[in-house]
Amino acid sequence: MVKHCLLALTLAATVYAVAPAAIAQDNGSNSQAPAGAPPDHGRGGHFDPARRTEMLTKQLKLSSDQQAKVLDILKSQQSQMESLRSDSSTPQADRRSKMMEIHKTSDDQIRALLDANQQKKFAEMQSRHEQWQGRQGGQPPAAPDSAPQQ
Numbered sequence: 563m564v565k566h567c568l569l570a571l572t573l574a575a576t577v578y579a580v581a582p583a584a585i586a587q588d589n590g591s592n593s594q595a596p597a598g599a600p601p602d603h604g605r606g607g608h609f610d611p612a613r614r615t616e617m618l619t620k621q622l623k624l625s626s627d628q629q630a631k632v633l634d635i636l637k638s639q640q641s642q643m644e645s646l647r648s649d650s651s652t653p654q655a656d657r658r659s660k661m662m663e664i665h666k667t668s669d670d671q672i673r674a675l676l677d678a679n680q681q682k683k684f685a686e687m688q689s690r691h692e693q694w695q696g697r698q699g700g701q702p703p704a705a706p707d708s709a710p711q712q
Contacts, residue, residue, distance in 0.1 A: 618684075628675050639668040
């Protein structure tokens, strides 16, 4: 009887200890963005150009001509990023710097399409995104009284 109770208790303790790790691993493969993430990014920085164009259209009030050009820029960016990700011969640090360069080039191309008001709003959006990325990277969030100065 004591052996059965001890065995049941050991089994319960093992399940209790292992289950959270299994659940955490399962959640890590989830393709949804974490709460508070920008709507155009999933895990790993992948994004859908059409969704991002739609988000930028709403935020920046893009004209139909601007929408088409932004979508082309974002599709090109996605294509370049995917080929870079699949290139296993390039060291990870080099791939990362090339990805940052591609992202900056795309942002510059988008910015060139915008009028002055849209450019200002786009800059604000990028600033918020960079702050969000900093917090996700393990950096502590800024204190409420240390708002960014403009």
